[in-house]
Amino acid sequence: MTDDLELTTDVIRALPKVSLHDHLDGGLRPSTLVDLAEDAGHELPTTDPEELGEWFFNAANSGSLPRYLETFAHTTAAMQTADGLRRVAKEWVLDQAADGVVLAEARWAPEQHLTKGLTLHEAVDAVAAGLTEGMDEARLDGVEIVASQIITAMRHADRSPEIADLYLDRRDDPSARVVGFDIAGAEDGFPPSKHTEAFARLRENLANITIHAAEAAGVDSLRDALTQGAQRIGHGVRVVEDIDLSGSIPRLGRVASFVRDHRIPLEVCPSSNLQTGATSTDLSQHPVRLLDELGFTLTINCDNRLLGRTSLTAEFQSLVETFGYELDDLKRFTANAAWAAFTDVSTADRIIERLHTFPTVGD
Numbered sequence: 501m502t503d504d505l506e507l508t509t510d511v512i513r514a515l516p517k518v519s520l521h522d523h524l525d526g527g528l529r530p531s532t533l534v535d536l537a538e539d540a541g542h543e544l545p546t547t548d549p550e551e552l553g554e555w556f557f558n559a560a561n562s563g564s565l566p567r568y569l570e571t572f573a574h575t576t577a578a579m580q581t582a583d584g585l586r587r588v589a590k591e592w593v594l595d596q597a598a599d600g601v602v603l604a605e606a607r608w609a610p611e612q613h614l615t616k617g618l619t620l621h622e623a624v625d626a627v628a629a630g631l632t633e634g635m636d637e638a639r640l641d642g643v644e645i646v647a648s649q650i651i652t653a654m655r656h657a658d659r660s661p662e663i664a665d666l667y668l669d670r671r672d673d674p675s676a677r678v679v680g681f682d683i684a685g686a687e688d689g690f691p692p693s694k695h696t697e698a699f700a701r702l703r704e705n706l707a708n709i710t711i712h713a714a715e716a717a718g719v720d721s722l723r724d725a726l727t728q729g730a731q732r733i734g735h736g737v738r739v740v741e742d743i744d745l746s747g748s749i750p751r752l753g754r755v756a757s758f759v760r761d762h763r764i765p766l767e768v769c770p771s772s773n774l775q776t777g778a779t780s781t782d783l784s785q786h787p788v789r790l791l792d793e794l795g796f797t798l799t800i801n802c803d804n805r806l807l808g809r810t811s812l813t814a815e816f817q818s819l820v821e822t823f824g825y826e827l828d829d830l831k832r833f834t835a836n837a838a839w840a841a842f843t844d845v846s847t848a849d850r851i852i853e854r855l856h857t858f859p860t861v862g863d
Contacts, residue, residue: 505827507817507820507830509813509817511859512600512816512817513599514859515600515816515830515834515855515858516600516851516854516855517601517813517816517834517837518602518603518604518799518834518838518841518851519596519601519604519802519812519837520605520710520765520767520799520840521605521607521710521734521735521767521769521801521803522596522606522607522805523606523684523803523804524589524592524606524608524627524649525572525575525588525608526575526804526805526807527592527804527806528575528579528592528806529595530549530552530556531549532588533574533806534547534549534552536578536579537574537577539578539581539584540577540581540584540616542577542578544574545574553809556571556574556807556809559571560775560776560804560807561775562775562777563775563777564776564777565686565687565716565776565777568776568807569685569686571807575806577615580615580618581616581626582618582622582623582625585613585618585626585630586627586629586630586633587630588630589606589626589628589629589631589633589649590631590634590637591630591634592631592634593630593631593634593635593637594634594637594638596645596647596812597634597638597641599813601812602644603647603838603847603851604646604647604648605647605648605649605650605680605842606627606631606647606648606649606650607650607680607682607684607710608649609651609653609654610623611653611654611659611662611663612654620662620666621666621669621670624651624670624678628649628675631647631649631677632675632677635647647677648679648842648843649676649678650680650681650842651666651670651680651682652682652683652684653682653684653698654683654684655684655685655686655687655690655692656690660697660698661695661697661698661701663681663698664681664699664702665701667680667681668701668705679842679843680707680710680842681698681707681708681709681710682710682711682712683695683712684734685712686716687712687713687716687717687721688716688717688721691717691721691724692711692713692721692724692727692728692730693727693728695728699728699729703729707729708842709728709729709732710734710767711725711728711730711732712725712733712734712735713725713730713734713735714733714736714737714738714739715734715735715736715738715776716776716777717738718738718741719742719755719756721738722738722739722742722759723755726758726764730764731764731765732765732766732767732840733765733766733767735767735769735772735773735778736759736764736766736768737768737778737779737786737791739759739791740790740791742754742755742756750790752794759796760794760795760796760797764797765837765839766791766796766798767801768791768798768799768800768801769801769802769803769808769815770788770800770815770818770819771802771808771810771814771815771818772802772807774786783818784822786822797840798833798836799833799836800812800819802815816830831858834851834855835852838851838852838855
């Protein structure tokens with residue numbers, strides 16, 4: 501029986517978890533960032549790893565997505581070589597594995613990593629090599645994890661058709677580990693419909709699409725993402741603005757109803773939402789509980805582990821402590837993520853079977 505199982509940090513860490521929304525350039529180890537920045541000749545706020553981690557956390561707590569995004573100038577500057585990208589990707593996988601994650605999708609924007617002469621394809625290959633090395637090293641330690649990459653275009657730039665072609669070109673090569681397409685960056689003022697050419701091409705070719713929406717902008721951004729073909733929504737928490745809570749029974753608007761009734765997965769990142777001002781700065785006021793109770797398909801994610809000084813275990817732990825969630829709830833969120841992942845059904849089935857049998861002897 502698991503009813504009496506205390507949800508300690510160790511128990512939650514042992515739970516097989518799925519990470520769908522975790523940026524490669526937002527999850528570096530501070531010590532690695534110090535090394536790579538020195539090699540690149542890039543000046544950091546401090547070269548003490550502990551102090552640097554604290555700096556990123558404090559800098560990200562601005563309540564503004566644009567200011568939050570400014571911190572990436574440091575991480576991307578240090579990720580401009582094949583060796584650097586490979587190291588970051590490898591460590592990204594190992595850190596996920598150490599946190600009990602069994603399936604992880606790393607999203608990142610290759611167009612931001614070309615200043616030292618890499619081509620888009622070379623950058624993607626470097627990350628793929630790092631992901632593979634990370635999986636292999638984890639396996640030697642007896643830990644199985646599946647890691648892949650989501651190719652992201654920057655929504656304020658004009659390279660999305662080229663990045664869409666990059667995704668389509670590499671998705672059929674198993675060694676590239678490319679599984680999806682995304683747009684990211686400053687959301688307000690840069691709607692998905694700015695990239696209609698890219699999304700039309702992707703839809704025609706049956707692409708896997710997730711789009712950042714309803715984080716720094718509201719319901720119109722979410723509607724726009726859906727019309728462009730999003731199968732998942734990055735964040736999506738401002739869908740709550742399309743729910744009338746003035747009466748005794750919540751009334752869902754057309755967009756909110758569509759998202760819920762079509763079971764569009766929301767990649768909710770609680771700690772990040774507090775940092776960027778997408779929701780209240782108090783987790784107890786975050787709409788995750790309301791959306792869950794109303795039947796939305798929720799997945800829980802970290803967004804940027806360096807900036808949030810977080811992990812998927814920590815995100816789950818916070819939900820347990822704040823909302824009283826139990827093990828079955830954490831399993832449900834994880835099953836949602838397994839089914840929503842850009843992976844084959846057999847991989848999702850294996851993860852869900854592990855959830856059914858957790859905890860087992862040794863967990």
